[in-house]
Amino acid sequence: MSNRRKFQILIDMAMTVMLPVLMAYSLVGEEPHEWVGVAMFTAFVIHNVLNRQWHKGLTRGKYNAVRKTQVVVNLALFVLIMAMMLSGIAMSRHVFTFLPFDFSISLARLVHLAAAYWFYVMTSVHLGLHWTTMMGIPKKMFKLKRSQTRKNVLRVIALVIAGIGLYEFVTRNFLLYMFLRTEFVFIDFSEPLWHFFLSYFAIMGLFVAVGHYGLLLIKKIPNKKRKPAARKVVD
Numbered sequence: 001m002s003n004r005r006k007f008q009i010l011i012d013m014a015m016t017v018m019l020p021v022l023m024a025y026s027l028v029g030e031e032p033h034e035w036v037g038v039a040m041f042t043a044f045v046i047h048n049v050l051n052r053q054w055h056k057g058l059t060r061g062k063y064n065a066v067r068k069t070q071v072v073v074n075l076a077l078f079v080l081i082m083a084m085m086l087s088g089i090a091m092s093r094h095v096f097t098f099l100p101f102d103f104s105i106s107l108a109r110l111v112h113l114a115a116a117y118w119f120y121v122m123t124s125v126h127l128g129l130h131w132t133t134m135m136g137i138p139k140k141m142f143k144l145k146r147s148q149t150r151k152n153v154l155r156v157i158a159l160v161i162a163g164i165g166l167y168e169f170v171t172r173n174f175l176l177y178m179f180l181r182t183e184f185v186f187i188d189f190s191e192p193l194w195h196f197f198l199s200y201f202a203i204m205g206l207f208v209a210v211g212h213y214g215l216l217l218i219k220k221i222p223n224k225k226r227k228p229a230a231r232k233v234v235d
Contacts, residue, residue, distance in 0.1 A: 001140070008050050009137065015043045016127070019120055020200035026187040027196060034088070034095040041085050065218045073126050073211075080119040087112040110180060117177045124204040128211020158209055165206025168199045 018040045025033045048055070058071070089096045090103035091112065127134070138144065176182045 004050070008047075011043050011047050011050070015040060015047065015123075016204075018043070019123060019204065020197045023116065023120060023200055024193065024196050026185070026189070027191075027193055031094040034092055037084070037088050038095060041081060044081055065221050066215065069215065069218055070129055073122060073129060076122050077119065077126060080115045080122060083111050083115040084119060087115065110183060113177055113183070113185065114180050117174055120200075120204070121174070121178070121207050124207030125211035125214075127204070128208040128213075129215050131208060131212040158205070161202055161205035162209040165202040165204070165209075169203050169206060172199070172203070174203070 018036055021028060021036050022033065022040060028036075061067075063071070087103075087108040089099060090101050090108035091105060092099075092101075144150075173182070173186065177185060
């Protein structure tokens with residue numbers, strides 16, 4: 001494995017870990033939240049620079065259902081992280097106080113709230129779209145042979161995590177925040193951080209499964225083939 005690839009994996013892992021930390025805004029504190037947000041945005045930029053070949057190929061080739069799905073998800077992630085960063089700068093009380101950013105704080109807070117929860121879900125879906133590739137990394141590193149038993153065990157574990165994630169997704173009112181049905185996030189300050197993180201990783205697991213198995217279903221959609229040209233009948 002090349003050093004470039006190792007660095008890519010390191011950046012992706014860092015972003016995955018930072019996601020639930022960012023969601024624990026009230027539990028980790030305001031200033032750490034801002035610095036982790038800056039780190040996340042920086043990692044996002046690096047991630048896209050390292051994958052610039054994908055961006056260069058956007059105007060080439062045909063767009064099937066799989067490719068369209070990946071482009072839509074990636075475009076949504078770009079819009080969401082820009083919305084989070086700009087609204088975060090507007091609300092900043094520590095990192096970006098030197099910037100003369102004239103923007104409605106109340107509007108910035110609503111944008112930041114909705115964008116954060118959508119970004120969490122869409123990033124998890126993005127991970128799911130690339131889950132097969134990600135799972136291939138440990139197989140190559142440890143030279144694991146194919147095992148149906150191992151595959152079945154992992155599927156059961158994934159199902160359990162997704163089930164817990166669905167429960168946490170509902171009980172933590174994600175939909176209310178995603179669609180701004182409420183303007184304030186309920187935080188239980190007595191909840192241990194480890195429990196919060198496990199809960200949010202389970203929610204991530206749910207949408208990783210949605211992305212992964214959703215992509216498998218999309219791949220089964222038959223491509224429309226051109227009908228053969230009608231032959232001329234010669235008398």
